[in-house]
Amino acid sequence: MNTDKFNYKNNQLIAVFYFIIGIGLAFLAVQFYLSSYYQAILLPTLFTPIFFALGLWRWQTSSQLKNDPAAVLALVMLAIFLLLQPKVFNDITQWHWVGLCYPLLAFYLLPTSASLVFNILLLIGWLNLRLYNQPIEQNIVFSTFFLLFTLIVWIYAIRSKIEIKKLEKLMGVDKETGLLNKYYFNEYLNAEVSRSRVTKKPLSLLLVELHQYPEIKKELGINLAKSFIQDVSSVCRNNCRIGDEAYRYDMQTLLILMPNTTINGSLVLRTRLYQNLLQALVCDIGPLDITITPLELRAGEQTVDFQTRIANSCYHSLSERVDDNLSN
Amino acid sequence: MGLFESIRTLTWCQLLACGLFALLFSWYSFQGDFIIALVYFSGFLVMGLLLLSDQNWPKKSYLIFSQVVFMVYTLASLLLILLAESPIYSLHLSLFLAYPLLALSLLSFRVALFFILFFSVAVNFLLMLQLDGVFRAAYLTVFWSITLLTLLHYFSHIAYAEGLKKQLNRDVKTQLLNKNQLVINLYKEQKRAQRELTSLGIIFIVNADAFDLCSINEIMHYFSPYEGLYSLSSNQLVALIPLFDTAELNYRENELVKQLPKLSFSSQLDTEQQPLVDYLKAYINKLEVENEY
Numbered sequence: 299m300n301t302d303k304f305n306y307k308n309n310q311l312i313a314v315f316y317f318i319i320g321i322g323l324a325f326l327a328v329q330f331y332l333s334s335y336y337q338a339i340l341l342p343t344l345f346t347p348i349f350f351a352l353g354l355w356r357w358q359t360s361s362q363l364k365n366d367p368a369a370v371l372a373l374v375m376l377a378i379f380l381l382l383q384p385k386v387f388n389d390i391t392q393w394h395w396v397g398l399c400y401p402l403l404a405f406y407l408l409p410t411s412a413s414l415v416f417n418i419l420l421l422i423g424w425l426n427l428r429l430y431n432q433p434i435e436q437n438i439v440f441s442t443f444f445l446l447f448t449l450i451v452w453i454y455a456i457r458s459k460i461e462i463k464k465l466e467k468l469m470g471v472d473k474e475t476g477l478l479n480k481y482y483f484n485e486y487l488n489a490e491v492s493r494s495r496v497t498k499k500p501l502s503l504l505l506v507e508l509h510q511y512p513e514i515k516k517e518l519g520i521n522l523a524k525s526f527i528q529d530v531s532s533v534c535r536n537n538c539r540i541g542d543e544a545y546r547y548d549m550q551t552l553l554i555l556m557p558n559t560t561i562n563g564s565l566v567l568r569t570r571l572y573q574n575l576l577q578a579l580v581c582d583i584g585p586l587d588i589t590i591t592p593l594e595l596r597a598g599e600q601t602v603d604f605q606t607r608i609a610n611s612c613y614h615s616l617s618e619r620v621d622d623n624l625s626n
Numbered sequence: 627m628g629l630f631e632s633i634r635t636l637t638w639c640q641l642l643a644c645g646l647f648a649l650l651f652s653w654y655s656f657q658g659d660f661i662i663a664l665v666y667f668s669g670f671l672v673m674g675l676l677l678l679s680d681q682n683w684p685k686k687s688y689l690i691f692s693q694v695v696f697m698v699y700t701l702a703s704l705l706l707i708l709l710a711e712s713p714i715y716s717l718h719l720s721l722f723l724a725y726p727l728l729a730l731s732l733l734s735f736r737v738a739l740f741f742i743l744f745f746s747v748a749v750n751f752l753l754m755l756q757l758d759g760v761f762r763a764a765y766l767t768v769f770w771s772i773t774l775l776t777l778l779h780y781f782s783h784i785a786y787a788e789g790l791k792k793q794l795n796r797d798v799k800t801q802l803l804n805k806n807q808l809v810i811n812l813y814k815e816q817k818r819a820q821r822e823l824t825s826l827g828i829i830f831i832v833n834a835d836a837f838d839l840c841s842i843n844e845i846m847h848y849f850s851p852y853e854g855l856y857s858l859s860s861n862q863l864v865a866l867i868p869l870f871d872t873a874e875l876n877y878r879e880n881e882l883v884k885q886l887p888k889l890s891f892s893s894q895l896d897t898e899q900q901p902l903v904d905y906l907k908a909y910i911n912k913l914e915v916e917n918e919y
Contacts, residue, residue, distance in 0.1 A: 398723060399723065399772050453636065453643060457731055462786065465791060468795075469794060490852065491851075496852070497869065540820075541817070
């Protein structure tokens with residue numbers, strides 16, 4: 299299962315979850331209406347359409363932000379409901395236990411540290427609005443249960459995240475382009491530098507910087523930006539000779555490592571690659587703006603120095619480097 | 627990963643959870659509620675085991691020990707519902723809702739699923755006997771929906787993790803490139819050797835036991851950075867050796883036998899009569915068949 303497919307399924311799962319909450323609230327609102335308990339009807343009636351709208355929104359699109367705005371809104375609404383809704387069941391004297399579900403929902407909907415903030419705010423609100431007339435000893439014990447449960451959920455969430463991150467880190471392939479990633483490149487560069495030293499053959503590379511990529515991503519959206527970089531990577535891959543390898547160096551830079559190639563050879567390949575890119579690509583926001591920088595391993599140069607030189611040769615990070623130098 | 631999602635934060639959270647379990651255990655022991663105290667003590671043990679799970683424990687004994695501890699936690703939780711004279715619903719629910727999370731964190735998937743199903747059904751029966759009316763319906767609905775949601779979340783997580791594992795080009799344990807990447811790289815190296823008119827060979831390295839990170843680091847010292855080391859199975863590695871002819875490859879193999887006497891080595895050179903790609907593919911297939919049996 300790739301990341302896109304997983305995100306799509308996950309979004310659908312979350313959308314279904316919003317629909318279920320919406321149906322539950324609608325059911326409550328109808329029940330209050332039929333039993334003429336009008337004091338309690340406001341919040342369920344108000345939140346039902348919002349939850350349905352959130353469900354539709356998540357079903358159709360996915361959030362690109364770290365903290366999903368739909369999840370934030372859903373958690374705020376659930377917190378308001380738990381804190382301000384009048385008592386639902388007359389039989390229940392200690393009905394605050396329902397609030398214990400909140401940490402779980404928070405971490406499923408918003409698996410970041412923001413959910414921890416929501417939980418702590420809910421506990422504070424709970425102690426001030428719901429449990430203010432309870433003995434202090436009971437409140438301390440309840441807060442300990444709540445904090446312990448929140449910690450257990452958080453431990454579970456962090457463990458799952460760390461496991462996935464470990465696996466993603468071990469993946470040598472970039473998710474968007476299918477090219478080998480920077481982690482893999484650094485390892486291979488070391489091997490190629492060592493091989494070049496043993497065989498006394500040259501080693502060079504081409505840095506392909508796509509200056510319009512951030513702008514396309516910002517103005518035309520992630521899908522078009524992804525399609526653009528996939529087209530560029532496909533041209534780069536087709537331009538590789540036997541022994542050459544293409545990598546995704548950073549967000550907007552691709553790299554072709556060319557063993558047994560001098561700087562003159564890489565200049566020829568650079569011209570060929572540039573012509574191929576001009577022919578194959580159509581950029582929606584203006585004429586194609588690409589820089590291709592050839593670099594060659596110098597005699598006696600160490601891998602770390604070569605890596606630094608590659609990083610310093612990127613034009614798009616020039617302003618950051620100048621700022622760093624000025625501040626130093 | 628952010629500051630709040632690092633391994634260090636995880637360790638601190640686990641320590642804090644251990645502390646809270648211990649605190650509640652002490653509080654209820656002091657109050658004379660020994661069953662609740664027992665639940666929190668077993669919870670403390672479960673969290674302690676989670677905290678120590680990254681240490682180099684013998685796998686089998688850790689599995690058995692974690693199952694025994696979790697069984698104690700399960701029985702203590704059920705005893706609490708069975709014998710409690712005046713139930714504290716917030717305490718009970720905090721234990722019920724945390725149960726699947728602790729099971730899935732500590733135990734292997736199948737064992738955890740068995741424990742969760744057993745516990746959920748038992749809790750359901752006990753609560754049906756103890757509670758009544760709308761409260762019973764609300765309580766059980768919340769309990770079951772949250773348990774199912776937890777399992778659903780875990781299923782989607784495990785499906786994604788399995789998908790990633792299938793796409794990996796590295797072995798998770800040894801961090802070396804795996805056999806899929808070996809075949810891809812071997813093909814590339816073969817083409818490159820033909821273009822540059824050089825030779826290409828491989829050296830098989832076999833150990834009686836599974837390789838660990840220490841032994842792999844030791845072996846890597848005997849190879850140059852451009853001689854890739856790949857993991858074929860837990861006790862078999864392959865080194866891809868470019869630029870060597872038959873005599874040099876045999877010499878290299880003999881040197882390795884002298885320097886690493888505990889391991890066994892064999893080498894193979896890429897020839898037209900026996901191309902390495904075909905040889906390795908056949909070897910990998912044979913290994914997979916052996917592993918299946």
